[in-house]
Amino acid sequence: MSSTVGDFLVERLSQWGVKRIFGYPGDGINGVFGALRRSGKIEFVQCRHEEMAAFMASAHAKFTGELGVCIATSGPGASHLLTGLYDARLDHMPVLAITGQQARTALGGHYQQELDLMSMFKDVAGAFVQQASAPSQVRHLLDRAVRTAVGERKVTALILPNDLQDLPYEEPARAHGTLHSSVGVCRPRVVPREADLVDAAQLLNAGNKVAILVGAGALQASEQVRALAEKLGAGVAKALLGKAVLPDELPWVTGCIGLLGTEPSLKLMNECDTLLMIGSGFPYAEFLPKEGHARGVQIDIAPNMLGLRYPMDINLVGDAADTLKALLPLIEQKTDRRWRKKVEGWRKAWDTKLEKRALTTADPINPQRVVHELSPRLPDNAIITSDSGSCANWFARDLRIREGMQCSLSGGLASMGAAVPYAIAAKFAHPEQTVVALVGDGAMQMNNLAELITVAKYWKQWGNGRWICAVFNNQDLNQVTWEQRVMEGDPKFAASQDIPDVPYHLFAISIGLKGICVERDEDVAAAWEQALASDVPVVIDFRTDPNVPPLPPHISLKQARQFAGALLQGDPDSVGVIRQTARQVLSSVLPKK
Numbered sequence: 036m037s038s039t040v041g042d043f044l045v046e047r048l049s050q051w052g053v054k055r056i057f058g059y060p061g062d063g064i065n066g067v068f069g070a071l072r073r074s075g076k077i078e079f080v081q082c083r084h085e086e087m088a089a090f091m092a093s094a095h096a097k098f099t100g101e102l103g104v105c106i107a108t109s110g111p112g113a114s115h116l117l118t119g120l121y122d123a124r125l126d127h128m129p130v131l132a133i134t135g136q137q138a139r140t141a142l143g144g145h146y147q148q149e150l151d152l153m154s155m156f157k158d159v160a161g162a163f164v165q166q167a168s169a170p171s172q173v174r175h176l177l178d179r180a181v182r183t184a185v186g187e188r189k190v191t192a193l194i195l196p197n198d199l200q201d202l203p204y205e206e207p208a209r210a211h212g213t214l215h216s217s218v219g220v221c222r223p224r225v226v227p228r229e230a231d232l233v234d235a236a237q238l239l240n241a242g243n244k245v246a247i248l249v250g251a252g253a254l255q256a257s258e259q260v261r262a263l264a265e266k267l268g269a270g271v272a273k274a275l276l277g278k279a280v281l282p283d284e285l286p287w288v289t290g291c292i293g294l295l296g297t298e299p300s301l302k303l304m305n306e307c308d309t310l311l312m313i314g315s316g317f318p319y320a321e322f323l324p325k326e327g328h329a330r331g332v333q334i335d336i337a338p339n340m341l342g343l344r345y346p347m348d349i350n351l352v353g354d355a356a357d358t359l360k361a362l363l364p365l366i367e368q369k370t371d372r373r374w375r376k377k378v379e380g381w382r383k384a385w386d387t388k389l390e391k392r393a394l395t396t397a398d399p400i401n402p403q404r405v406v407h408e409l410s411p412r413l414p415d416n417a418i419i420t421s422d423s424g425s426c427a428n429w430f431a432r433d434l435r436i437r438e439g440m441q442c443s444l445s446g447g448l449a450s451m452g453a454a455v456p457y458a459i460a461a462k463f464a465h466p467e468q469t470v471v472a473l474v475g476d477g478a479m480q481m482n483n484l485a486e487l488i489t490v491a492k493y494w495k496q497w498g499n500g501r502w503i504c505a506v507f508n509n510q511d512l513n514q515v516t517w518e519q520r521v522m523e524g525d526p527k528f529a530a531s532q533d534i535p536d537v538p539y540h541l542f543a544i545s546i547g548l549k550g551i552c553v554e555r556d557e558d559v560a561a562a563w564e565q566a567l568a569s570d571v572p573v574v575i576d577f578r579t580d581p582n583v584p585p586l587p588p589h590i591s592l593k594q595a596r597q598f599a600g601a602l603l604q605g606d607p608d609s610v611g612v613i614r615q616t617a618r619q620v621l622s623s624v625l626p627k628k
Contacts (some may be wrong), residue, residue, distance in 0.1 A: 041070030043204040049076040057088040061108020063135025066200020083485040087456040089119020094460035096128040109135040110148025120159045125447025129184040138198040162189035171207040178216035227351040235332045235349045236365030242309025244374045245269035251276035252314015259359035268369040270378035272300040274317040276446040283435040286379045295431035299381035301588040314355045397580035406433035408560040417469045418461045422454035424475040425513040428585040455483035466497040472504045477512045491546040502572040506539045509581035524597030526606035543574035552576045582611035
């Protein structure tokens with residue numbers, strides 16, 4: 036039997052180093068699935084939905100640094116990929132989407148499941164999207180799609196008509212109009228010019244109160260960031276995707292920044308005279324220094340991200356680790372540590388406040404306590420994922436990252452429904468490690484509940500069951516509820532915000548996983564200990580209080596007025612909201628019991 040186009044595709048992906056593909060089958064991509072079966076070189080992970088497959092491909096790239104690959108059939112299978120692919124695109128992850136298409140002879144005939152996939156993918160995979168039309172063309176299309184994704188950290192797409200996939204593969208002829216591509220790409224060492232590094236060092240050395248903001252682009256530069264911060268006596272704040280750059284045990288690391296961030300990070304930005312931004316696209320200008328109050332240096336591998344968030348004096352194009360290595364010898368050791376001590380004082384006071392908030396009573400469970408009790412119990416190499424929504428507040432503030440841990444969420448897209456597929460991809464990539472997903476009940480009902488079936492399908496082949504899904508069950512689309520109150524001045528709209536009460540732990544038990552239900556604050560710690568000791572994946576149903584406010588690091592007068600106005604308009608939960616808001620505020624000033 037001759038090798039088909041599908042066989043060539045799978046073999047070529049293997050040559051590129053692809054070991055795993057996430058997706059869902061269908062007749063539009065059957066030729067490639069047949070080749071996957073015949074080859075046996077690439078593992079196929081069957082998700083419950085194509086959107087989840089794309090999220091998993093994005094997460095695979097985040098947790099391994101490798102190319103993430105997802106696959107889907109034509110028509111709706113292809114269109115379902117889009118949200119997960121946009122997650123990868125906005126977080127600069129290398130992902131390749133492979134989809135089927137109707138037969139070449141049917142295209143243009145309003146055929147069943149015929150979509151203009153080239154146009155559909157043009158935005159999300161604009162770096163490279165092509166539809167193959169001849170067997171000998173597939174070689175260079177695949178090679179270029181992979182090389183573009185890996186080399187530029189972009190999303191790319193390859194569309195294969197179903198009648199093409201089973202044709203005998205043909206190498207391109209030695210003729211005019213043919214291309215002869217190859218496998219492999221070597222990453223460059225991207226470092227600014229020496230003169231620009233000298234200018235940057237002079238600016239940083241002149242600063243008396245240096246603040247550093249790190250993002251996902253600094254994840255492979257932890258050692259260099261730490262060394263630079265020590266020399267400069269700087270405080271370091273972290274964008275959400277950069278949460279794992281430095282361990283939170285360092286007293287001058289102020290935690291996350293922004294609405295989900297901390298008071299010391301806000302103070303760090305407001306009082307610094309010099310800002311160094313490394314590998315971050317943090318978008319909210321109101322949490323950065325006021326324009327003109329600080330001089331700035333930015334380091335980013337992407338030139339189009341430089342000088343975009345704050346008017347920097349010096350913009351350096353370069354890899355974070357390599358650029359900092361070149362910069363470090365030019366940085367002077369600061370002997371005046373007054374700024375550093377001030378930052379450490381802010382951080383110490385914040386830790387005390389955060390603990391008091393987490394241990395404040397709620398009805399029934401304080402959601403902050405869920406993450407507060409998890410942090411000290413996590414193994415050193417744990418991987419934590421979070422969904423979007425109010426659970427991301429507690430992930431950002433209450434989760435203490437230690438050396439060797441990884442964590443992530445949907446950053447630029449901030450999509451609901453990413454935590455469980457992220458955690459599944461993390462466990463496939465690192466089966467020996469403990470993986471924990473923090474998920475709101477809205478995301479569970481939207482699409483994450485079904486992916487527990489994927490966990491049930493595959494967990495025994497991981498070698499251990501150290502996979503935990505913690506559900507913040509408050510029967511409320513909580514983040515939006517609070518945004519309505521504080522940003523819009525509107526009371527909670529129960530028709531849009533209330534969601535059904537689902538026994539998530541019982542669903543887990545019904546499909547062969549372990550389920551735990553927690554309804555009291557005092558049982559939270561024991562539940563985590565039980566789950567972390569389990570040899571079967573666990574779903575913990577934490578019954579949390581929706582009225583615990585995700586207090587921002589600073590409340591403006593406008594926000595306070597809108598919040599008060601929302602309650603005065605007859606918010607259905609106003610009594611609980613007032614009680615819990617008062618408890619959270621007073622916990623910061625009252626002595627600890």
